[in-house]
Structures are given as C-alpha cells and as structure tokens.
Amino acid sequence: MKLKVARGYSKDASSYQIYEVPEKPGSTILDALLYVHDNQDDTLGFRYSCRGAVCGSCGMLINRVPRLACRTQLASMLLPESRHLVPSISIPEGGFELGREVLIEPLPNLERQKDLMVDMTPFFKAYKAISPFLLEKEGSEHFMPQPTVRELERYTNCVLCAVCFSSCPINGKELDYLGPAALAKLYRFIIDPRDAQRSMRLEKGNSTTGWWGCQFHANCAYVCPKGVTPNYAIAKARKMIRERTVAISKEDS
Ligand code: SF4
Ligand code: FES
Incomplete structure (x- = not known):
C-alpha cells in the first residue's frame, strides 16, 4: 500500500x-x-x-x-x-x-x-483563556445529579488533540475564535454544579470570538475521536444567554 x-x-x-x-x-x-x-x-x-x-x-x-x-x-x-x-x-x-x-x-x-x-500554541492559548479548571464553591459536599454527570462526561472525554480546531472553517478564518474544544470545555464548567463562576463563564463566551462565532458547520462533532459534541455545547450556551436576557427584561418591565 x-x-x-x-x-x-x-x-x-x-x-x-x-x-x-x-x-x-x-x-x-x-x-x-x-x-x-x-x-x-x-x-x-x-x-x-x-x-x-x-x-x-x-x-x-x-x-x-x-x-x-x-x-x-x-x-x-x-x-x-x-x-x-x-x-x-x-x-x-x-x-x-x-x-x-x-x-x-x-x-x-x-x-x-x-x-x-504542527505548533499547537494557538489551540492551547484558546484553551488557557477559558480557565480550564474548577473554581470551586465553598463547602464540603456538592450534590451532582445523574443527568448532570452524564452530560459532563460528554465533554470530559476530550483529549486536547486539536482535530476539531483543525476541521473548523471559522478557526481557519478568525484567529481569535476560541474554537470547538475550548468552547466545549467552557460549557462543561457552566453545567458543573461545583463551579462558583458559572455565570462569569457564560459571559466569557458571549461574543463573536465565543458562542456567537460558530456557524454550526458541525465538522467538530464529525471528526472528534472521543465523541465530544462542541456544536451541541455552543447551542446550549446560546440558549442560556437568550433565556437570561428574557428573564432580565421581564424583571425590568
Ligand atoms: S477533537 Fe474532540 S478530543 Fe480532540 S480536542 Fe476536539 S473535542 Fe477534544
Ligand atoms: S498516540 Fe496518543 S492519541 Fe494517538
């Protein structure tokens, strides 16, 4: 061959x-x-x-x-x-x-x-920018419901190979776009009930270099060797932002 x-x-x-x-x-x-x-x-x-x-x-x-x-x-x-x-x-x-x-x-x-x-620096720069570690809440125990554990597992399988980053047409054009792996990891901490900075994290991706830069080509989910679905995480985060905006406008009116 x-x-x-x-x-x-x-x-x-x-x-x-x-x-x-x-x-x-x-x-x-x-x-x-x-x-x-x-x-x-x-x-x-x-x-x-x-x-x-x-x-x-x-x-x-x-x-x-x-x-x-x-x-x-x-x-x-x-x-x-x-x-x-x-x-x-x-x-x-x-x-x-x-x-x-x-x-x-x-x-x-x-x-x-x-x-x-290849030089993986841009991939890890984006990864580092989302603070990829638990910012733990005070207290000794945090209850984690089973559906949350299952949803978290979908993202914790990532092995940081940058295969998704390389397949993404947006990463090919926009140097500052965080990319699928970093955004999936950001979402992973937003849904983690042990994290103390969940709303700060949602806001962190609230720009065109974050949640709103994605055009849902879904190459990332297709190529990921570990079954991670960054496009799904991005869609869920956008939904959270929309719901938060509606809740704030209701409070104001
Ligand atoms: S392709 Fe999958 S495993 Fe590799 S960095 Fe992206 S999300 Fe992680
Ligand atoms: S050699 Fe480790 S992922 Fe392929």
Missing part, C-alpha cells in the same frame, strides 16, 4: 514523498508511519505517545480529514467516506487516488513545524 506523505517545513504542504508499506490486518496509520520511520526513512517527523487515543498528540490530516493516526485503520482509508466535511479554505478537496494511496498531511489551522508536526 502507498502512503503519500507531506514533507518539509513550509506553511503549505506542497512537497510529498511516497512510501510503500505492508498491508497487515489491524494496522493503523500510526503503525504505518512507524514502519516507515523504522525501515525506510528515520527523518520523517511526526508526533505520538500513547498509541491508544489518550494523549492526543498524533492528530494529522488523513485523506483530507483531521483524525488521530493511532485511531485510524489503514485499510479503512482505502474506502470512500460515509460523510464529508463542510469545505474550508484550509482543507482543499482531492489530491490523492482513493483506493490506491493514503494522503497524510499536517493538521490545518496551525503552523507547521516539520513534516506532520
């Missing part, structure tokens, strides 16, 4: 190298890259750590869809996609022969460092 891998340091992936890798049942894209690294070319740059979709470091653009390399089966990349991303300026379509080769490029919307490695 052929891998068509983007090589180089420039912002745009325009130089590619072809590698032949063996087709083994159960092989992932990460296994194939490790095979190349060990047997053909140890100058190929890519990141990984856990090999089990936990560390979030092996995100890359595979057949023009952002994915985790350790979670993506090589054989499945020879088949047509069942769904398609909403096009964005940073992810062009095509560029490979489906069924004959797998195209592997660095994640879009982030500066390339080398080959398949």
Whole structure:
C-alpha cells in the first residue's frame, strides 16, 4: 500500500514523498508511519505517545480529514467516506487516488513545524483563556445529579488533540475564535454544579470570538475521536444567554 506523505517545513504542504508499506490486518496509520520511520526513512517527523487515543498528540490530516493516526485503520482509508466535511479554505478537496494511496498531511489551522508536526500554541492559548479548571464553591459536599454527570462526561472525554480546531472553517478564518474544544470545555464548567463562576463563564463566551462565532458547520462533532459534541455545547450556551436576557427584561418591565 502507498502512503503519500507531506514533507518539509513550509506553511503549505506542497512537497510529498511516497512510501510503500505492508498491508497487515489491524494496522493503523500510526503503525504505518512507524514502519516507515523504522525501515525506510528515520527523518520523517511526526508526533505520538500513547498509541491508544489518550494523549492526543498524533492528530494529522488523513485523506483530507483531521483524525488521530493511532485511531485510524489503514485499510479503512482505502474506502470512500460515509460523510464529508463542510469545505474550508484550509482543507482543499482531492489530491490523492482513493483506493490506491493514503494522503497524510499536517493538521490545518496551525503552523507547521516539520513534516506532520504542527505548533499547537494557538489551540492551547484558546484553551488557557477559558480557565480550564474548577473554581470551586465553598463547602464540603456538592450534590451532582445523574443527568448532570452524564452530560459532563460528554465533554470530559476530550483529549486536547486539536482535530476539531483543525476541521473548523471559522478557526481557519478568525484567529481569535476560541474554537470547538475550548468552547466545549467552557460549557462543561457552566453545567458543573461545583463551579462558583458559572455565570462569569457564560459571559466569557458571549461574543463573536465565543458562542456567537460558530456557524454550526458541525465538522467538530464529525471528526472528534472521543465523541465530544462542541456544536451541541455552543447551542446550549446560546440558549442560556437568550433565556437570561428574557428573564432580565421581564424583571425590568
Ligand atoms: S473535542 Fe474532540 S477533537 Fe476536539 S480536542 Fe477534544 S478530543 Fe480532540
Ligand atoms: S498516540 Fe496518543 S492519541 Fe494517538
């Protein structure tokens, strides 16, 4: 099987190298890259750590869809996609022969460092901006109802891989947009009954770089390898803001 891998340091992936890798049942894209690294070319740059979709470091653009390399089966990349991303300026379509080769490029919307490695600074800057930790209420115990636990779990599974950030057409255009992962995390603290700053957090996203910047393309939910649904979180936060505005206007009248 052929891998068509983007090589180089420039912002745009325009130089590619072809590698032949063996087709083994159960092989992932990460296994194939490790095979190349060990047997053909140890100058190929890519990141990984856990090999089990936990560390979030092996995100890359595979057949023009952002994915985790350790979670993506090589054989499945020879088949047509069942769904398609909403096009964005940073992810062009095509560029490979489906069924004959797998195209592997660095994640879009982030500066390339080398080959398949990108600088994650803008992603973590947005993440840091939402204070991604519990601002705990005073008191010893906080009751957490089961439906809240279940809703929280939907967001706590995030492994900070930036795959959603790279798939988002808004992140591709607006440098200051917080992006799907940071907004999902912000919402996660808004619904946490242990947090003391829930209304401050709702307000934190109340701008066009937050809740109101999203255009609900839903690429984020489609590509997320952990089943996180940032678009749903954003819709719920917008609803909370609308309800809060209605409540305030009723009080005033
Ligand atoms: S929300 Fe999903 S895609 Fe986005 S950073 Fe978290 S795990 Fe990765
Ligand atoms: S190597 Fe850790 S998520 Fe893929």
